[in-house]
Amino acid sequence: MNRREFVRTTSLTAAALTILPEKTLFANYAGEKVKIAMIGVGLRGQNHLALLLKRDDVDVVAICDVDARMLDMAKAMITKSGKPMPKVFTGDNNAWKKMLQIKDLKSVLIATPWEWHKPMIIGSLEAGLKYVATEVMLGITLQDHWDVVQAAEKHDAQVMMLENVCYRRDVLAVLNMVRQGLFGEITHLQGGYQHDLREVKFNDGVKPYGGGVEFNEKGFSEARWRTNHSVHRNGDLYPTHGIGPVAQCININRGNRFLKLSSFATQSRGLHKYIVDHGGENHPNAKVKFRLGDIVTTTIQCANGETIILQHDTNSPRPYSLGFRVQGTNGLWMDLNKSVYVEGQSKPHQWDSAKEWLEKYDHPLWKKYGNDAQGAGHGGMDFFVVHAFIESVKRGTPTPLDVYDAAAWSAITPLSEQSIELGNETIDFPDFTSGKWMTRQAVFALNDDY
Amino acid sequence: MHRRDVFTLLFKSSSFDEPIVMEPNPVISAPVHLCTDGTVSTYREWTAFPADGRFTHDVVPDYGFSIHFHFVYSKAIKNVGLLVGLKAKQEQSAEPVKVGLDVDGCLFIGPHKTERKLPAEQLIGDMKLIMEISPRENDKAFVKLKILDNGGLTLSTLKTDSFKMTDFSGDIGLLEQSYGGGKAVKWSFLKIEGRKLENN
Numbered sequence: 001m002n003r004r005e006f007v008r009t010t011s012l013t014a015a016a017l018t019i020l021p022e023k024t025l026f027a028n029y030a031g032e033k034v035k036i037a038m039i040g041v042g043l044r045g046q047n048h049l050a051l052l053l054k055r056d057d058v059d060v061v062a063i064c065d066v067d068a069r070m071l072d073m074a075k076a077m078i079t080k081s082g083k084p085m086p087k088v089f090t091g092d093n094n095a096w097k098k099m100l101q102i103k104d105l106k107s108v109l110i111a112t113p114w115e116w117h118k119p120m121i122i123g124s125l126e127a128g129l130k131y132v133a134t135e136v137m138l139g140i141t142l143q144d145h146w147d148v149v150q151a152a153e154k155h156d157a158q159v160m161m162l163e164n165v166c167y168r169r170d171v172l173a174v175l176n177m178v179r180q181g182l183f184g185e186i187t188h189l190q191g192g193y194q195h196d197l198r199e200v201k202f203n204d205g206v207k208p209y210g211g212g213v214e215f216n217e218k219g220f221s222e223a224r225w226r227t228n229h230s231v232h233r234n235g236d237l238y239p240t241h242g243i244g245p246v247a248q249c250i251n252i253n254r255g256n257r258f259l260k261l262s263s264f265a266t267q268s269r270g271l272h273k274y275i276v277d278h279g280g281e282n283h284p285n286a287k288v289k290f291r292l293g294d295i296v297t298t299t300i301q302c303a304n305g306e307t308i309i310l311q312h313d314t315n316s317p318r319p320y321s322l323g324f325r326v327q328g329t330n331g332l333w334m335d336l337n338k339s340v341y342v343e344g345q346s347k348p349h350q351w352d353s354a355k356e357w358l359e360k361y362d363h364p365l366w367k368k369y370g371n372d373a374q375g376a377g378h379g380g381m382d383f384f385v386v387h388a389f390i391e392s393v394k395r396g397t398p399t400p401l402d403v404y405d406a407a408a409w410s411a412i413t414p415l416s417e418q419s420i421e422l423g424n425e426t427i428d429f430p431d432f433t434s435g436k437w438m439t440r441q442a443v444f445a446l447n448d449d450y
Numbered sequence: 451m452h453r454r455d456v457f458t459l460l461f462k463s464s465s466f467d468e469p470i471v472m473e474p475n476p477v478i479s480a481p482v483h484l485c486t487d488g489t490v491s492t493y494r495e496w497t498a499f500p501a502d503g504r505f506t507h508d509v510v511p512d513y514g515f516s517i518h519f520h521f522v523y524s525k526a527i528k529n530v531g532l533l534v535g536l537k538a539k540q541e542q543s544a545e546p547v548k549v550g551l552d553v554d555g556c557l558f559i560g561p562h563k564t565e566r567k568l569p570a571e572q573l574i575g576d577m578k579l580i581m582e583i584s585p586r587e588n589d590k591a592f593v594k595l596k597i598l599d600n601g602g603l604t605l606s607t608l609k610t611d612s613f614k615m616t617d618f619s620g621d622i623g624l625l626e627q628s629y630g631g632g633k634a635v636k637w638s639f640l641k642i643e644g645r646k647l648e649n650n
C-alpha cells in the first residue's frame with residue numbers, strides 16, 4: 001500500500017495531516033545546512049519529516065525505525081520530495097545507537113513511543129549531539145526526568161520537547177495579550193488534553209484509527225504501545241499540551257515554578273465499554289482491566305500564587321478541546337466558548353467573541369510565518385515548533401523550550417500518578433532548575449524570529 | 451455595576467421586587483489562631499550536631515511551623531526521626547512527640563502509624579522527612595508528616611489532628627540518640643521554619 005492509498009483508507013483527521021504547499025522554505029539557503037537524523041518515522045515522525053523535507057536549510061541524513069511499513073511510508077515521502085535518500089537504520093531496537101555514530105551529526109529528532117524517549121535522549125547526548133528534539137513526554141518516572149536534566153547539564157546540550165500547542169495561533173495571541181497586561185495580574189489558568197482517543201488506542205492492526213479493538217502486538221501505530229499505559233497507569237498521562245501554553249503565560253521556570261499538585265481520577269469505564277460495544281463481550285480484550293480513570297483532574301499551585309487546573313480526558317466520546325482558560329485581575333480568555341472578557345473594554349458581564357481580540361493581538365510569529373505554516377500539521381502549529389528547533393541549531397543558541405520546561409511539564413504525569421496512588425495526596429513538585437528559576441529570564445516567542 | 455443592574459441584564463427584566471436587605475457585616479479580623487501580628491518569619495538550619503544534641507530555635511510553635519530532615523535510611527537503625535517539643539530540663543514531665551519512619555517502612559507521629567509500608571528498595575539515598583504543623587482553633591494542631599525520595603517524590607504521608615500546639619513547643623532532638631556510635635543515623639540537614647516574635 002503506498003502512502004496515498006494508505007491515507008485514503010484511514011480516517012486521519014485533517015488537523016493532524018500534513019499537506020504542505022509545494023513551496024520550498026529557505027530556498028537558496030547559503031549557510032551550513034543542519035544535518036539531522038530521525039529516530040522513529042511513525043505517523044508523528046512522518047509529520048516532522050514532511051516539514052524537514054520542505055526546508056532547504058536542513059539535510060535529513062539518516063532515519064531509523066523498527067517497523068518496515070513505517071519506513072516504507074517515510075521512504076516514499078523522501079523519494080517524492082526529490083531529496084537524496086538518507087541512510088536507513090533498522091533491524092533491532094538499538095539500531096539508533098549505530099545511527100548516532102554518523103560523523104558530524106549535529107542534531108536528532110525523536111518521535112518514538114514514550115518509553116523510548118529517555119534512553120534515546122541520553123544516548124544522543126552521550127554520543128556528543130548538542131541538539132536533541134524529542135516528541136512529548138520526556139520520561140516515564142520522576143527519576144527519568146532528573147536523569148535527562150542532569151545529562152543535558154553534564155553535556156552542556158539542548159534538549160527541546162516539541163510541545164507544538166505552545167505555538168497554536170490563538171495560544172500565542174493570548175500570550176501576547178498576557179504580556180501586554182490585558183488581563184491584569186494572572187491568577188488562574190486551565191488546560192488539558194480532552195481528546196477522544198478510543199480509535200487511537202484501538203484499531204484493527206492495519207489502519208491507525210479504529211476498525212477494531214486490538215492493541216499491543218495486534219495493534220498498529222499508537223495502539224501498539226500507548227494503550228498499554230492506560231492498562232497499567234492512572235494519572236494525567238499526557239499533560240504537556242495543556243500545561244505548556246499556560247506555563248508560558250506565568251513564566252514557569254523563569255521567575256515562577258510549580259509548587260504542589262493533587263490529582264483525582266474518575267472510575268475507568270470508557271475503554272472497556274468501547275471494546276464491548278465494538279468487539280463484543282467475548283472478545284479477549286473485554287477481560288482487560290484498565291487502570292486509567294476516564295477523566296483525571298489535577299490542580300497545581302504555583303510559587304507566585306496562581307492555580308492551574310488540568311484535565312486528561314481520552315476515554316470518552318467527546319469532540320476535541322484543550323479547554324484553555326487564562327484569567328487575571330482584569331479579565332479572561334476561555335477557549336471553550338471562544339470568548340474574551342476585559343473589564344472596562346467589554347460590555348459589563350458579557351462575553352466578547354474572541355475572534356476580534358485574537359486578530360488584534362495576533363502574535364508576530366504568526367504574522368510573519370502564517371503563510372509558510374499553512375498546511376502543516378495541527379492547524380499549522382507544527383511548523384513553528386520544528387522551525388524553532390532548526391533555527392536554534394543553525395544559530396547555535398539555546399532552544400526556546402528547554403530541558404527544564406520539558407521536565408517540569410512532563411513530570412506532572414508521575415506526580416499525578418503518585419497523588420492518586422496516595423489517595424489524592426498533595427505532592428510537592430521538585431525544582432528541576434535547582435533554584436535557577438528565580439533568576440532565569442523568559443525567552444519563548446519574544447519576537448517574530450523563532 | 452450595581453447587582454440590581456446585573457440582575458436586570460441577566461434576566462432581561464425591567465424591574466423586580468427584590469426586598470432591600472442589609473448586607474451582613476464583613477468579617478474583618480482573622481481568627482485568633484491565625485493572627486500573626488507582631489511576628490516575622492524565621493528559620494534555622496543545621497548540618498552538624500549542636501554540642502548538647504538539642505536543636506534550639508526561636509520559632510514560636512503557636513503560629514505553625516515546618517521541619518525538614520534529610521537522612522540516609524538504614525535498616526540497622528530501628529526508628530529514624532525526631533523528637534519534637536523537647537521541654538526545658540525543669541519541666542521534663544511532658545514527653546516530646548516522636549515522629550519519623552520505623553523499621554517496617556511506616557511513618558509515625560506518636561502512636562499514629564501509616565498502614566502503607568515502604569519497601570526498602572524505595573528508601574535508597576538521601577531521604578527527606580517533612581513535617582508541617584498548623585494551628586487550629588482552641589490550641590489544636592493539624593500535623594502532616596511526609597517522606598520524599600531522592601528525586602523529591604512523595605512516597606507516603608500521615609496526618610493527625612490529635613495533638614495540641616503546646617505538645618510541640620520546645621527544642622528538637624534526634625530519635626535513636628546513638629549518634630556517637632557505629633549505629634548512628636546518617637543525617638545531613640535539619641531545618642525548622644516558622645515565625646518568631648518581631649522584637650525578639
Ligand SMILES: NC(=O)c1ccc[n+]([C@@H]2O[C@H](COP(=O)([O-])OP(=O)(O)OC[C@H]3O[C@@H](n4cnc5c(N)ncnc54)[C@H](O)[C@@H]3O)[C@@H](O)[C@H]2O)c1
Nearest residue numbers: 040041042043044045065066067070093111112135221222
Ligand atoms: N505533539 C503532537 O501533537 C503529537 C501527535 C502525535 C504523536 N505525538 C507523540 O509522538 C510520539 C510518536 O507517536 P506516533 O503517533 O508517531 O506513534 P507511532 O506508533 O505511529 O510511531 C512510533 C514509531 O516509533 C518506532 N519505534 C519504536 N521503537 C523504536 C526503536 N527502538 N527504534 C526506532 N524506532 C522505534 C515505531 O516502529 C513507530 O514507527 C509519541 O511520543 C507521541 O506522544 C505527538
